[in-house]
Amino acid sequence: MEPFTTLNSHLVSIPTENIDTDQIIPARFLKTISKKGLGQNLFSDWRYNEDGSDNPNFILNAPESQGAKILIAGDNFGCGSSREHAPWALMDWGVQAVISTSFADIFRNNSLKNGLLPVIVDEDTHKQIQSLVEEDPTTKITVDLASQTVQLPDGRSVSFPIDGFSKTCMLEGIDQLGYLLKQEEKMLAYEAAHPARVNTLGE
Amino acid sequence: MSNQPRTTFDKIWDSHVVVEEPGSPTVLYIDLHLIHEVTSPQAFTGLREKGLRVKRPSQTVATMDHSIPTTPLHIPISDAIAAKQIATLEENCREFGIPLHGMDSPNRGIVHVIGPELGITQPGMTIVCGDSHTSTHGAFGALAFGIGTSEVEHVLATQTLLQSKPKTYAVNVNGRLSPNVAAKDIILALLARIGIGGGTGHVFEYRGEAIRALSMEERMTVCNMSIEGGARAGLVAPDDTTINYIAGRQLAPQGAAWDKAVAYWRTLASDEGATFDKEITLDASTLTPMITYGTNPGMGMGIADIIPDPMSIGDVSERNTLIKALNYMDLQPGRQLLGQPLDVVFIGSCTNSRISDLREAAALMRGRKVSENVRVMVVPGSQDVKKQAEAEGLDQIFKEAGADWREAGCSMCIAMNGDQLQPGQYAISTSNRNFEGRQGKGGRTFLASPLTAAASAVTGVVTDVRSFQ
Numbered sequence: 001m002e003p004f005t006t007l008n009s010h011l012v013s014i015p016t017e018n019i020d021t022d023q024i025i026p027a028r029f030l031k032t033i034s035k036k037g038l039g040q041n042l043f044s045d046w047r048y049n050e051d052g053s054d055n056p057n058f059i060l061n062a063p064e065s066q067g068a069k070i071l072i073a074g075d076n077f078g079c080g081s082s083r084e085h086a087p088w089a090l091m092d093w094g095v096q097a098v099i100s101t102s103f104a105d106i107f108r109n110n111s112l113k114n115g116l117l118p119v120i121v122d123e124d125t126h127k128q129i130q131s132l133v134e135e136d137p138t139t140k141i142t143v144d145l146a147s148q149t150v151q152l153p154d155g156r157s158v159s160f161p162i163d164g165f166s167k168t169c170m171l172e173g174i175d176q177l178g179y180l181l182k183q184e185e186k187m188l189a190y191e192a193a194h195p196a197r198v199n200t201l202g203e
Numbered sequence: 204m205s206n207q208p209r210t211t212f213d214k215i216w217d218s219h220v221v222v223e224e225p226g227s228p229t230v231l232y233i234d235l236h237l238i239h240e241v242t243s244p245q246a247f248t249g250l251r252e253k254g255l256r257v258k259r260p261s262q263t264v265a266t267m268d269h270s271i272p273t274t275p276l277h278i279p280i281s282d283a284i285a286a287k288q289i290a291t292l293e294e295n296c297r298e299f300g301i302p303l304h305g306m307d308s309p310n311r312g313i314v315h316v317i318g319p320e321l322g323i324t325q326p327g328m329t330i331v332c333g334d335s336h337t338s339t340h341g342a343f344g345a346l347a348f349g350i351g352t353s354e355v356e357h358v359l360a361t362q363t364l365l366q367s368k369p370k371t372y373a374v375n376v377n378g379r380l381s382p383n384v385a386a387k388d389i390i391l392a393l394l395a396r397i398g399i400g401g402g403t404g405h406v407f408e409y410r411g412e413a414i415r416a417l418s419m420e421e422r423m424t425v426c427n428m429s430i431e432g433g434a435r436a437g438l439v440a441p442d443d444t445t446i447n448y449i450a451g452r453q454l455a456p457q458g459a460a461w462d463k464a465v466a467y468w469r470t471l472a473s474d475e476g477a478t479f480d481k482e483i484t485l486d487a488s489t490l491t492p493m494i495t496y497g498t499n500p501g502m503g504m505g506i507a508d509i510i511p512d513p514m515s516i517g518d519v520s521e522r523n524t525l526i527k528a529l530n531y532m533d534l535q536p537g538r539q540l541l542g543q544p545l546d547v548v549f550i551g552s553c554t555n556s557r558i559s560d561l562r563e564a565a566a567l568m569r570g571r572k573v574s575e576n577v578r579v580m581v582v583p584g585s586q587d588v589k590k591q592a593e594a595e596g597l598d599q600i601f602k603e604a605g606a607d608w609r610e611a612g613c614s615m616c617i618a619m620n621g622d623q624l625q626p627g628q629y630a631i632s633t634s635n636r637n638f639e640g641r642q643g644k645g646g647r648t649f650l651a652s653p654l655t656a657a658a659s660a661v662t663g664v665v666t667d668v669r670s671f672q
């Protein structure tokens with residue numbers, strides 16, 4: 001996982017609420033056994049026409065969206081399935097941070113484990129950023145993880161929440177599995193005190 | 204702290220804490236890990252890259268359900284990419300010693316159907332799977348939740364997970380259900396009340412007279428769709444219904460171990476006076492059959508109600524969401540859905556594909572024909588369910604009615620395997636998600652109970668099962 005420190009970029013705005021993971025990456029693209037290459041199918045059903053050509057009305061196809069590293073989307077982003085293909089697809093396309101007023105739990109967990117930063121802001125800030133992008137799609141904002149702030153062009157700085165553990169992992173690019181592996185002794189002690197409740201091998 | 208009254212959730216959580224350090228999420232022990240072909244390959248790749256092994260293969264079990272065809276088993280899988288994914292799961296299970304219920308297993312099926320069938324889903328356990336409908340297993344009084352592929356790798360490697368503690372949410376369902384109102388209608392009614400984000404960060408505990416009266420299969424239907432309310436998990440405290448269901452199953456505890464397990468399970472109900480962070484109460488006696496009209500499971504209404512008018516909604520983004528949904532569904536506000544012509548009826552999925560669901564659907568189709576205008580697919584949740592249904596002659600009833608009787612799998616719930624809607628088609632489906640394109644690009648889904656689906660299969664239009672003769 002790449003460390004996430006600070007990000008300065010223009011944004012793509014999809015103001016829809018409750019964008020579910022079936023929209024982010026439709027299920028028919030989940031037959032892959034790799035994490036790579038999913039970006040071309042990001043938002044596939046909204047992004048491409050029936051014949052496979054680009055839908056010119058979808059924001060991801062607009063010239064000004066190219067190279068954007070921040071996505072701003074409506075409330076409850078990433079609801080639905082647990083597919084980690086959703087953050088993989090976003091990141092493969094180039095998104096490194098998503099701003100919303102709330103995220104679905106599993107999507108949020110999955111994102112943090114891949115270095116994709118979920119940024120929760122209040123409704124007013126959300127509206128303000130959205131109208132900034134509407135007025136001028138080249139508007140850049142800064143997302144700074146160390147200070148946990150979004151810095152707007154008018155100089156305003158808005159803080160966002162993240163748990164300390166995920167923050168450290170993101171800042172340093174650490175895989176959380178490393179932490180769990182270090183707890184092995186305690187895990188074995190737990191097992192000694194709590195015999196297995198099930199044996200799927202049926203022995 | 205131990206003297207304070209605790210909820211079922213608190214009891215399970217507390218007894219699975221391996222490490223609790225300030226500033227870090229809890230390290231939680233996982234009793235049972237279910238895996239399937241779609242969300243596991245990248246996790247095994249991760250293990251290989253790091254030179255790690257699977258910590259506890261005997262607490263892990265695999266099956267294939269999402270991308271497999273539901274055509275007769277002797278027909279080879281024609282989708283090369285799906286075939287590769289399935290072969291990859293077989294290889295991974297072989298290499299890491301994980302028991303697999305593969306294509307040739309009589310126990311293969313949807314992962315959330317086979318866990319309970321095998322007797323490995325038990326009260327008081329922590330159960331995870333790279334699948335959001337893992338909440339289904341909460342029906343047994345287990346803490347069961349969906350995880351992503353990174354977390355699948357974590358559990359494979361360490362049998363533990365990092366989790367921050369969710370909050371609790373009591374869902375009281377008082378009173379009794381009326382005839383022809385199903386467990387599915389309880390959960391659709393809850394979702395219509397709280398919306399699809401209403402449970403975010405919480406674990407539901409379903410309580411009350413109506414929940415106690417449900418069978419295990421019905422409780423699974425309710426818990427299954429906890430995730431549709433955004434909840435981390437949903438559970439029902441174990442009781443005699445739970446214990447009787449597990450008794451004698453293939454991998455359930457036996458003999459002295461059984462007695463010990465039952466004694467433990469009996470301690471798991473929420474204590475008198477335990478408090479929840481949130482609470483809601485529904486009256487089961489006022490519920491009617493439910494149906495969804497929009498593009499998320501919270502957009503549901505009583506089957507005879509009228510589709511809401513976006514112009515009556517004050518909040519701008521909520522209004523826009525509904526306008527977008529009705530556009531996609533090509534439906535007019537202010538009208539009923541009753542009489543809406545259908546193209547497809549799908550009876551299946553981890554929500555409603557168990558034997559009692561099939562019995563209910565078959566009872567309505569017995570001696571009748573499905574409408575000429577609809578394609579009706581009945582897909583059992585597991586090969587076990589299929590065998591049982593065939594022993595009871597349910598397959599004959601479906602076939603004689605003109606429905607398609609398939610092999611077990613997820614099928615048109617997720618449309619990964621070629622079972623899918625065509626653009627613009629309308630389907631009534633017993634599954635759990637009506638998102639845009641969920642059952643095929645451009646397809647339009649109405650979620651409902653097996654009873655409503657079966658009655659509508661016969662008439663070819665959305666039908667109120669209460670007036671179905």
Ligand code: SF4
Nearest residue numbers: 336552553613616617
């Ligand atoms: S039946 Fe549908 S919801 Fe259930 S596990 Fe399969 S794809 Fe997921």
